[in-house]
Amino acid sequence: MTGRVDSVDSVDATGAVDAVEYDVVVVGAGPVGENVADGARTAGLSVAVVESELIGGECSYWACMPSKALLRPVTARADARRVPGLRQSVQGPLDVPAVLAHRDSYASHWKDDGQVDWLESVGAHIYRGQGRLAGPKQVTVEGPGGERHTLTARHAVAVCTGTRAVVPGLPGAVDAKPWTSREATSAQQVPGRLVVVGGGVVGVEMATAWQALGSQVTVLVRGEGLLAKMEPFAGELVAEGLAEAGATVRTGVSVASVERDGGTGPVTVVLKDGERIEADEILFATGRAPRTDDIGLETVGLTAGDWLDVDDSCLVRGSDWLYGVGDVNHRALMTHQGKYQARIAGAAIATRAQGEPLATGPWGEHAATADHAAVPQVVFTDPEAAAVGLSLAEAEAAGRRVRAVDYDLASVAGSGLYADGYRGRARMVVDLDREIVIGATFVGPAVGELLHSATVAVTGEVPLDRLWHAVPAYPTISEVWLRLLETYRAEAAKK
Incomplete structure (x- = not known):
C-alpha cells in the first residue's frame, strides 16, 4: 500500500x-x-x-438537497397553520421567488x-x-x-x-420533453398545471412542493395507492394530505400517450380509456435505471x-x-x-x-x-412518512411469525401540543419468536425525527423487554413508543 x-x-x-x-x-x-x-x-x-x-452528483444538485429545500417551507407553513396564535399569520401564499432562491442556494447554483x-x-x-x-x-x-x-x-x-430517471416508452413521451426528477427539482418557473405520473417518493414529494408553490397538480397512479412499498396507511394519509392541499390524486389509471407540438406549449396526457388531460408540464416519476x-x-x-x-x-x-x-x-x-x-x-x-x-x-x-434489514427512509410530504425494516406484508411474505401493533399518533400527548388536529399513525412489526422489532412505520407531521430510534431498535435487535425500559420524554411525540409497547403487552396478555 x-x-x-x-x-x-x-x-x-x-x-x-x-x-x-x-x-x-x-x-x-x-x-x-x-x-x-x-x-x-x-x-x-x-x-x-x-x-x-x-x-x-445527483443528490447535491437534482435530488436530496434541492428537493428538501423546496419542501421545507411547505411543511413549515403547514405546521404553523396548525398552531393556535400563529395560524392567522401564515394564511397567505408562499414567497415563490424566495423559495426558489433558497433552493438554488442549497444546490450551490449548480456550481x-x-x-x-x-x-x-x-x-x-x-x-x-x-x-x-x-x-x-x-x-x-x-x-x-x-x-x-x-x-x-x-x-x-x-x-x-x-x-x-426513466421516461417510459409511451407514444409521444420523449418528444414532449417531459420533466424528470432533474427538471422538477431545478425548474425556475411554476407551471400553472402539472401532471405527475407515478405515486412513489419522487412523485408525491414533487406533487407536494409544486402544489404549494402554485401549480394545480394532478397525480396519476397506475396502482391502487401511493407509496406502494410502504405500509398501506402511509399512502392513504399522504393522499389525504395532497387532496386537502388542492391536488387531485387518481389511482388505477394508466397513461397511453402524450401529445405536445414541438415539445413546447401545453401538453396533453391521453389515458387508456381515452380521457384527455391538459397541463403545462408533465413529470414522469416512474422509476430509475x-x-x-x-x-x-x-x-x-x-x-x-x-x-x-x-x-x-x-x-x-x-x-x-x-x-x-x-x-x-x-x-x-x-x-x-x-x-x-x-x-x-x-x-x-x-x-x-x-x-x-x-x-x-x-x-x-x-x-x-x-441493506438487508434496516434501511431507513423518510418521505418529506405533508404529512411525513417514515419507515425502517420490514413492512407487515414483507415480513409475512418472508415466512416470519409476526404481529403488527398500531397506534393513533393523535392520542399521544406530544402530538396535540405539536399541532391542533394532529393526524398520524404508527406501526411496529414484531417478530413473535424473538420478540424484537423488525419494522416500524410512522406517518404524521415531523415523524422523520422518530425514525432513528426505530432504526436503532431494528438494527440492534433490541428485545422488547429491554426496549420497555427506554423511557420516552414527556410530552413528546416519541411517547408513541411507550404506547406501542403497552398495546403489544396488552394484546399478548389476551392470547
Missing part, C-alpha cells in the same frame, strides 16, 4: 493519451464516490476520481467549486470527462476538450455512477446497462477488483445507504490492499448488513 501515483506516459499538446497508475480509481463523484475516495485516502491509498458532470475543493483537500486526483472501463483495472477518460487519459488501478476500480450503459462493462465480461450484482463488501460477484457502490447495485436506492456502502467499500478495499482478511466481528466494518 504505497499511496504513490506513477506517470507511465506523458501528454503532449496534440491531445495524445497519457497513462497514470493509482491504487484506486473511482468512477462517479457523487456522495458515494466521494466517500469511497475519502475512505481509501484515509488508509493511505492514492485515488483518482472520474466525473462526467458536477462533482457532488461544484466547493465540492471540488473538498475532494482535492483529501488528496484525490480529479479527472473531468466520461470514464469507461477498458479491461481489468483500467479506466479510460475522455475529457471535455478531447483529451484522453488511461488510468490503471493497482487494487480496485469502484463504479459509483448511480442511476438516471442504472447509469451503466456507457461505462465499458462489456470489456470486463458484464452487460452494459445492467445493475451490478455485489456482495456485502460491494465487490462485484466474480471479480476481485471491481466494486459497485451505491444506487448502481440496486440494494437500496437512497443517498444515506449509498454513503454507508461507500464507507464499507472503502474500508474493504484498503484491507484487501494490505493483504488482510475482512473483519467479521461485531462492528461488521466490511459488510453492508443494513
Whole structure:
C-alpha cells in the first residue's frame, strides 16, 4: 500500500493519451464516490476520481438537497397553520421567488467549486470527462476538450455512477420533453398545471412542493395507492394530505400517450380509456435505471446497462477488483445507504490492499448488513412518512411469525401540543419468536425525527423487554413508543 501515483506516459499538446497508475480509481463523484475516495485516502491509498458532470452528483444538485429545500417551507407553513396564535399569520401564499432562491442556494447554483475543493483537500486526483472501463483495472477518460487519459488501478476500480430517471416508452413521451426528477427539482418557473405520473417518493414529494408553490397538480397512479412499498396507511394519509392541499390524486389509471407540438406549449396526457388531460408540464416519476450503459462493462465480461450484482463488501460477484457502490447495485436506492456502502467499500478495499482478511466481528466494518434489514427512509410530504425494516406484508411474505401493533399518533400527548388536529399513525412489526422489532412505520407531521430510534431498535435487535425500559420524554411525540409497547403487552396478555 504505497499511496504513490506513477506517470507511465506523458501528454503532449496534440491531445495524445497519457497513462497514470493509482491504487484506486473511482468512477462517479457523487456522495458515494466521494466517500469511497475519502475512505481509501484515509488508509493511505492514492485515488483518482472520474466525473462526467458536477462533482457532488445527483443528490447535491437534482435530488436530496434541492428537493428538501423546496419542501421545507411547505411543511413549515403547514405546521404553523396548525398552531393556535400563529395560524392567522401564515394564511397567505408562499414567497415563490424566495423559495426558489433558497433552493438554488442549497444546490450551490449548480456550481461544484466547493465540492471540488473538498475532494482535492483529501488528496484525490480529479479527472473531468466520461470514464469507461477498458479491461481489468483500467479506466479510460475522455475529457471535455478531447483529451484522453488511461488510468490503471493497482487494487480496485469502484463504479459509483448511480442511476438516471426513466421516461417510459409511451407514444409521444420523449418528444414532449417531459420533466424528470432533474427538471422538477431545478425548474425556475411554476407551471400553472402539472401532471405527475407515478405515486412513489419522487412523485408525491414533487406533487407536494409544486402544489404549494402554485401549480394545480394532478397525480396519476397506475396502482391502487401511493407509496406502494410502504405500509398501506402511509399512502392513504399522504393522499389525504395532497387532496386537502388542492391536488387531485387518481389511482388505477394508466397513461397511453402524450401529445405536445414541438415539445413546447401545453401538453396533453391521453389515458387508456381515452380521457384527455391538459397541463403545462408533465413529470414522469416512474422509476430509475442504472447509469451503466456507457461505462465499458462489456470489456470486463458484464452487460452494459445492467445493475451490478455485489456482495456485502460491494465487490462485484466474480471479480476481485471491481466494486459497485451505491444506487448502481440496486440494494437500496437512497443517498444515506449509498454513503454507508461507500464507507464499507472503502474500508474493504484498503484491507484487501494490505493483504488482510475482512473483519467479521461485531462492528461488521466490511459488510453492508443494513441493506438487508434496516434501511431507513423518510418521505418529506405533508404529512411525513417514515419507515425502517420490514413492512407487515414483507415480513409475512418472508415466512416470519409476526404481529403488527398500531397506534393513533393523535392520542399521544406530544402530538396535540405539536399541532391542533394532529393526524398520524404508527406501526411496529414484531417478530413473535424473538420478540424484537423488525419494522416500524410512522406517518404524521415531523415523524422523520422518530425514525432513528426505530432504526436503532431494528438494527440492534433490541428485545422488547429491554426496549420497555427506554423511557420516552414527556410530552413528546416519541411517547408513541411507550404506547406501542403497552398495546403489544396488552394484546399478548389476551392470547
